[in-house]
Amino acid sequence: MPLRIELTETKPGYHEMILAGQLDTETYEELDAQIDQLLQQELKAVRVDMSGLDYLSSMGLRVLLRLLKVLREHGALFLVAEVQPQILKVLEIAAALPSESIFASVEEADRYFDAIQKQVLEGD
């Protein structure tokens, strides 16, 4: 199955990405290209909905790690939601993401982002 990527900026700097299908040797370049586009925009957070992603290999993982690195360099958050068990297993084996980046639902991830934003605004 190919990879499907949907990217929407729902609030200033908050990007929602939907990944579905397979992120692997044959599709990773598509996500790489999307990351290049993201870099042209304001970045506070990227929330990835993985509910439709059913296959992830090490090539795909490398691109997700590139995204994580880019976001860290921008001081932005990387939030991942609704990860299927076989994908979670790959992320865990690779110790790829801190557990606080992984959320059971997109709503939970969005609430976390809103809470962090509120803290930032109150801190200003």
Next chain:
Amino acid sequence: VSTGPTLELKVTSTPGEIGKAHRALIRFLEDLGVEAETVSAVALLVEEAVVNVFRYGFENEGVHVVHVTLEPHPTHVLLGFQDDGREFDPCSVPPPDLAVPCEDRPIGGLGIHLMRNLADRMEYRRTAGQNHLTLRVPRPGTT
């Protein structure tokens, strides 16, 4: 010695071949009633092992081949890989330092790390100018 059905695949280094191999192995394992968790691990291991050979095994850009065999057993699935690329023992690759944040670790080695963790046995030998890699994938509820 296997008494059950086996699947033999010839995977070449042309685009789309790994996807084709995936479709064939998924159909084969599902028809035998192999559980989804094992099918998923087998698909991933086939990609990782084959991509490693294509990436590191050859100097030239020509079309190369890895012969893959799948042998399902009640407690595990045996995967065999054979190629005539340069000698490369994935078992000799040291594991990554998991204490270093993943995005700061050197590129490479991630696929072999996944192979080591999804297979409960990984064996390599070099004979007659060929690399032979065997991976044993445990099936759930059998360990």
